Amino acid sequence: MELMLDTANLAEIERGLATYPISGVTSNPTIIKAEGGVDFFVHMRKIRELIGESRSLHVQVVSTDCASIMAEAQKIVSLLGPSTFVKIPVTQEGLEAIRILSKKGVNITATAIYTTLQGILAMLSGARYLAVYYNRMLNIDIDAAKVIKELSSLLWANSTSCQVLAASFKNINEITTAYASGASCCTVPYSLLCTGLSMPSITKAVHDFTTNWEEVYGKRTLLDL
Incomplete structure (x- = not known):
């Protein structure tokens, strides 16, 4: 399993790396727009x-x-290094580019995937990651969990190095369901990861432990014993 950060904000990335088991960072034009016209x-x-x-x-x-x-893919690789993954939407033109570039050894993340067929075509064309748009699929009444499950089962059956990368999340349930449905990787906004650890129940449990300890040992910690 992998967990990635879906952001281009440097402060978020720095904080995320310090706290979470992050394996990568994903971006797109919408995420870049939020950074306010930076030198790309x-x-x-x-x-x-x-x-x-x-x-x-x-x-x-x-x-x-x-x-x-x-041409853009070659520029990305030349300026950011050959280990960079180039994200290409799975359209007819995009699929052709995925097939050609993957044969040249370029790492491809096929993106804007809404259907199982898109994922299959991208996988067969050489993509390394299949970026499935979870919440956007739900918004147009597509069963995102079913698509992930179908793609994951096909990947296992064909022993491919391709992975399902679930993206576009709006709540914690969507993330956990994506993993449970077979996604080997999810890319998540930093704020949503923070939400997952800020539940009142977690805060109360920690507070209760602290209170019980202090009733016996006072303000001392284990280092003081």
């Missing part, structure tokens, strides 16, 4: 410096025709 490649290099070479960086193209997608 300079900003991506700063992210790479923060996460190091051992974690994956996923950077999305913005062109929509095959030739331009491939």
